Amino acid sequence: MHATGRAAPAGEQAAASRRRARPGRPARMGAGISQPALRAAGTIGLLVLLVALAVICIDAAAAPSRYVPGDIGGWPGWLAGPFGGAGSQLGSGGFQALMLVVCAGYVAVLVCSRALPLAALAAGVVLAHLILLLGPPLISQDVFGYLAFARMGALHGLDPYTHIPADASADPIFPFVGWPYLHSPYGPVFTLASYALAPLGVAGGIWTLKAVSVLSSLLAVWLTVRAAERLGRSAAFALAFVGLNPVLLVLAVGGAHNDTLLLLSLSLALLLSAGAAGAAARGGGTERALGAAGDNEPGAHPRAAAVTLAAGVGVKLTAGLVLPFLVLGQRGWGERLRVALAGAGALAAVALVGVIGFGPHALGFLGALGEQQQLVATHSVPAETARLVGLHGTPSWWRHVWIAGFLVVLAYALWRTARGADWRAAAGWSTIALLCSTAWLLPWYAVWPLPLAAVCNDRRLIGAALVVCAYAVLIHLPLADPVLSPGHARGGQTVSLPRIEIPGLRHRIEFAGLEVLRDARGDLRF
Secondary structure, eight states: OOTTSOOOOHHHHHHHHHHHHSTTOSOOTTTTSOHHHHHHHHHHHHHHHHHHHHHHHHHHTTSOOTTSGGGGGOOOHHHHOTTTTSSOOOOHHHHHHHHHHHHHHHHHHHHTGGGSOHHHHHHHHHHHHHHHHHSOOOSOOHHHHHHHHHHHHHHHOOOTTTOOGGGGTTSTTGGGOSOTTSOOOSOHHHHHHHGGGGGGHHHHHHHHHHHHHHHHHHHHHHHHHHHHHHTTOOHHHHHHHHHTOHIIIIIIITTTOTHHHHHHHHHHHHHHHSOSSOHHHHTTTOHHHHHOOSTTSTTOOHHHHHHHHHHHHTTOGGGGGTHHHHHHTSSHHHHHHHHHHHHHHHHHHHHHHHHHHHGGGTTHHHHHHHHHTTEEETTSHHHHHHHHTTOSSOOHHHHHHHHHHHHHHHHHHHHHHHTTOOHHHHHHHHHHHHHHHOSOOOGGGGGTTHHHHHTSSOHHHHHHHHHHHHHHHHTTSGGGTTTSOSEEEETTEEEEOOOOOOTTSOOOOOSSOEEESSOTTOOOOO
16 A cells, blocks of 8 residues: 555565565566666576587597596496587586586576576476586596495405405496495495496496486476475576586486486475465565464475485485484474484484495495595685695694584574574575585585575575585686696795605596595596
């Protein structure tokens, strides 16, 4: 109503209703530009992104290069894939230029997402994934490790939690493995399921894992969009923000990482925990409305969401980080207890699967995660800041300072959630704090907070997630070398850290270079 008491015009009422139905829309970007101009710019950005992505995959398949590190085991036709021999060899300068183009296209689509037809965005996401499906495994050798652990158990009778790939060195997958002296750090559900790949052979197993990564990523994107709609967010923005993200595409899907399965678990939990109409859409954007998603919300199934997150722990332990936020995000301690019991029961079921499959070593992946903590990613935030302040290497006490910082953020976020703050945003900030504090940061981990940020009423969280993704891309590009380098300044000169040479092992440069702390057996690919 106006001050005079007259009703506002119908058009103004409709506009106000639309604004209330989409609180805190994260994309005021592009405001003031005409819709046709935004649509044209977004379409061009989408096309540019897809073309650059295709050139990366085609050129990576043309000849052995550092961008397909699995070529250390040879260059068979199945590794190059359908694009083999179609382009020219991908060098560091070409990769840098193409990745910058992909990022520019992504930003353009993100700014213009609400002016683009949802069908066009969806088609672009699917096409981008199909391009990556046809390309060789990019950036990382982890996918070969997945198959090596599966073949160890299924064909050689070796428990991947007590044995290492080097114990099956005669297996044809072994020459392609990047970490032959470490145990499996993956959960028992993923490890047992991967055993089904062993009869497919090396080529069949690798390409099946690539297909699983693509399908799980696409499904995770779709579920995230559905969750965003239920919570009153823009479906177009969520689709572009997650589905066309360069880190998700090039690093996670391109490398066929099982992190896409982690995103699938998280996105399904977000959808199950969202009310049919969306508490945020009706609550005017208050923290209490955003946090509430219990049984009082029609269509919400928080206990099923807790089971989904627990199942994700069977793939990677990281999925468990979101579970306490989901529990505390419910209305009333009674419902919180019921959700916690559902999650605990599902975790017990995951443990039972592990016991059936691996006996007393069912939790062996936790020990393998401890092994990984003996390594430091050169471009992790603790490592970079240690160099910045002049420390030699990354001392244990320095890493502990960062871990303590994460625990403080985690405790504060849980406290805020218990008092009614949006549990999704709190979980997103805690995930970003984990990424910033861990010394074992691999670039594809940057996709973890994306679904949480996409469904939240928090522009700062969206911005922080984009910054983390930009950093994950930046550390792969030569232009960052003057700033992000593993050297120490001594007397005005930059002295490179010593590289470890282990006789008899295969060595090559990895993008996120590594620093050994106490485990001299690690094959660091230096």
